[in-house]
Amino acid sequence: MDFSWLQDPFYQEYLIEGFINTLWLLAVSAVGGLLLAVGVAMARIKGPRPLAWLAGGFSTVIRGTPLLVQLFFFYYGLGRLLEGIPGVQDSFIWPLLRDPFFYGALTFILSVGAYSGEVIRGALVSVPYGEREAGRAFGMGPFQVFARLWLPRAIQLCLPTLTGEMILLLKSVPLVSTIALMDLLQAANIIRDETFLVYEPLMLIAGIYLALTVVLTLVLRQVERHFPGMQPTRRRWLPLRDTERAPCRH
Amino acid sequence: MNNVSQEGLLDWAGPLLEGAVTTLEIALLAYAIGLLLGLIGASARLSPWAPIRGLATAYSTAVRAVPELLLIILLYYAGSQALTALTNALGLPGQVAINGFVTAVGVLAFVQGAYMTEVLRAAILAIPRGQLEAADAFGFSAWTRFHRIIIPAMLPNALPGMSNLWLILIKDTALISVIGFSELFFTVQQAAASTRAHFLFYAAAGVIYLAMTLTSTALFTRLERRVRRGQPIREEA
Numbered sequence: 001m002d003f004s005w006l007q008d009p010f011y012q013e014y015l016i017e018g019f020i021n022t023l024w025l026l027a028v029s030a031v032g033g034l035l036l037a038v039g040v041a042m043a044r045i046k047g048p049r050p051l052a053w054l055a056g057g058f059s060t061v062i063r064g065t066p067l068l069v070q071l072f073f074f075y076y077g078l079g080r081l082l083e084g085i086p087g088v089q090d091s092f093i094w095p096l097l098r099d100p101f102f103y104g105a106l107t108f109i110l111s112v113g114a115y116s117g118e119v120i121r122g123a124l125v126s127v128p129y130g131e132r133e134a135g136r137a138f139g140m141g142p143f144q145v146f147a148r149l150w151l152p153r154a155i156q157l158c159l160p161t162l163t164g165e166m167i168l169l170l171k172s173v174p175l176v177s178t179i180a181l182m183d184l185l186q187a188a189n190i191i192r193d194e195t196f197l198v199y200e201p202l203m204l205i206a207g208i209y210l211a212l213t214v215v216l217t218l219v220l221r222q223v224e225r226h227f228p229g230m231q232p233t234r235r236r237w238l239p240l241r242d243t244e245r246a247p248c249r250h
Numbered sequence: 251m252n253n254v255s256q257e258g259l260l261d262w263a264g265p266l267l268e269g270a271v272t273t274l275e276i277a278l279l280a281y282a283i284g285l286l287l288g289l290i291g292a293s294a295r296l297s298p299w300a301p302i303r304g305l306a307t308a309y310s311t312a313v314r315a316v317p318e319l320l321l322i323i324l325l326y327y328a329g330s331q332a333l334t335a336l337t338n339a340l341g342l343p344g345q346v347a348i349n350g351f352v353t354a355v356g357v358l359a360f361v362q363g364a365y366m367t368e369v370l371r372a373a374i375l376a377i378p379r380g381q382l383e384a385a386d387a388f389g390f391s392a393w394t395r396f397h398r399i400i401i402p403a404m405l406p407n408a409l410p411g412m413s414n415l416w417l418i419l420i421k422d423t424a425l426i427s428v429i430g431f432s433e434l435f436f437t438v439q440q441a442a443a444s445t446r447a448h449f450l451f452y453a454a455a456g457v458i459y460l461a462m463t464l465t466s467t468a469l470f471t472r473l474e475r476r477v478r479r480g481q482p483i484r485e486e487a
Contacts, residue, residue, distance in 0.1 A: 064417075064463040065456040066424035069435060073456060076442065077449035171317040178428060185320060198331070202324045206316050213315040 003204075005195050011187075018187030019208070021101070022173050025183065028105045030166055033112020038151065040117030041124055055117070062114035067172055070111065075103040075179040100181040108169065116165050123158035124150065156229050163220035170216055171209070184208060259454060262441040269437035270458055273423045276354050276433060281419055283359035285412075288366025295371050306367065313364035319425050325357045326429045350431035358422060365415055373408035374400060405477045413470035417463050424459070434458065 005011050043055035062070065082088055082097055096102050127150055135145040155162070177186035188201035195201075224230055294306035313321065330353070381403055385395040427436035435455060442451035 060464075061456070061460060064460040066421035066435070066459055068424045068427070069438075069452060069455045069459060072439070072442075073449075073452035077452040080446075080448050174317045174319045175425075177319075185317075185323075198327045199324070202320065202327075206320055206324060209317055209320065210312070210315050 001200060002197060003200055005191060005197070005200070006204075011191050014182070014187040014190055015184070015204075017182050018184040021181065022183045022212075025101065025104055025108065025173055025176065025181075026170055029108030029112055029169060032105070032109040033169070034116060034162075036109055036113030037116035037120050040113050041121035042146075044117070044121050045124055058110075059114040059117055062110055063118070067107065067111055068175055068178065071104065071107045071175055071179060074107050075100060079103060100176065100179045103179060104176040104181050108172065111172070112165065112169055115168075116162060119158050119161045119165065120154060123154035126157055127153045152228070156227065159224050159227055159230060163217075163224060166220060167213060167216060170212060174205075174209075258445070258447070259450060262437075262445070262451070265437050266434065266441065266454070266458070269432065269434035270462075272351075272432070273420070273434040274462070276351065276358065276426065277416075277420050277423050279355045280358035280362055280423075281416055283355065284362025284366050284415075284419070287359060287363025288370050291363055291367030292370035292374060295367060296374060310364040310367045313361055314368070318361055318422055319428065321361055322357050322425050323429065325360060326353055329353060329356060350429070353429070354423070354426045354431050354433070358419060358426070361422070362415060362419055365418075366412070369408055369411035369415065370404070373404040373411070376407045377403045402477075406474070406481060409470070409474045409477055413467070413474070416466055416470070420459065420462050420466065 174185035424435040
């Protein structure tokens with residue numbers, strides 16, 4: 001085991017950049033994805049029929065194809081297509097469209113939107129109708145009922161599942177190394193190419209991910225504990241991945 | 251835009267189909283081995299013997315906490331080096347080069363086994379104690395109890411999780427392309443690079459994977475209905 005390369009400031013810089021990019025991508029995708037998920041869930045429940053079908057189709061397609069294929073589709077497929085549109089390269093959004101980070105974030109936002117959308121939909125449907133009626137009886141408008149009653153109650157029901165989804169999201173982040181975005185794995189790959197070390201950089205990254213998973217789990221457990229009206233959940237610190245089809249049974 | 255190449259989707263239909271078959275072979279084999287690993291892992295996690303329990307817990311925890319892609323790359327290199335070290339220790343000189351197919355299956359099965367361990371463990375724990383006690387009371391041997399009582403009683407609980415793992419496995423086979431083995435997605439990448447029709451080929455890849463997952467979902471739904479026969483209809487939440 002040779003970890004002497006850790007002393008090298010260049011490699012330290014790669015690793016720090018990779019670490020920051022990983023966390024930044026995680027944060028952007030989590031926030032954007034959860035907002036999209038609420039939209040998808042509501043479109044499937046309350047939307048007019050064409051919109052509901054669209055949302056259903058979206059979530060079937062995203063959940064039925066590999067994330068890596070989606071990433072390549074958006075980065076190489078869509079990216080090259082956009083590149084070919086005359087005028088795009090001079091426009092102000094070009095720096096964004098050229099950045100692999102944009103495509104990584106786009107792919108992950110859509111992915112979280114589809115997977116968590118199903119989870120949130122299941123939870124929204126499970127909220128007893130009487131509670132919403134009670135809200136109406138207290139004189140809340142439809143939007144107020146949604147924002148102050150329906151959605152918070154649904155989140156209470158599926159928060160443990162959603163936190164599991166966030167851990168799965170963290171574990172998908174290394175995929176972006178395939179589109180030349182400097183995440184932790186890409187940093188490790190560069191170091192491996194330059195130092196001819198096969199394992200050590202990868203093992204360091206595996207260790208960092210292990211630590212990140214533990215930290216994220218602890219943070220999310222605190223979120224669960226402090227969400228109003230939540231019972232502390234059982235000790236369950238890794239997602240089991242069997243929640244995709246049967247979300248939020250209670 | 252340059253249109254150097256006139257190759258289209260049809261010219262690549264053959265290689266793509268071959269790739270899809272390879273992907274299915276990898277997935278099926280990895281699933282079978284993963285199922286076996288999961289059964290062993292679940293039995294180990296429920297074993298009364300603490301060291302075995304600890305070992306199985308360490309396996310399933312470590313694998314589930316590290317990203318799949320990282321594990322696949324790590325195991326790909328570690329696997330060939332470990333085998334080389336092993337054969338050298340046995341007195342056989344030289345380098346072991348493992349065939350890409352074997353690596354792909356091995357790596358995916360190893361990851362799959364960890365998740366399967368958890369699914370099967372939960373399913374076994376959900377069997378009412380009385381049924382196992384009844385088996386003991388009737389004098390069943392451990393093996394008979396296992397395959398006559400535990401397996402059939404556990405299947406309805408395990409099947410939703412198992413079906414999810416199969417879908418995840420199909421999607422995870424795409425990760426194998428990263429280590430350069432020619433399965434479906436690797437072929438698609440080559441096709442896209444050579445024809446420059448990236449949009450078309452990645453969309454086609456999506457359609458093929460979607461067809462596989464949708465078919466699997468339908469099959470698993472029928473299978474679930476079959477293992478649940480004789481059970482009261484579940485109330486939907």
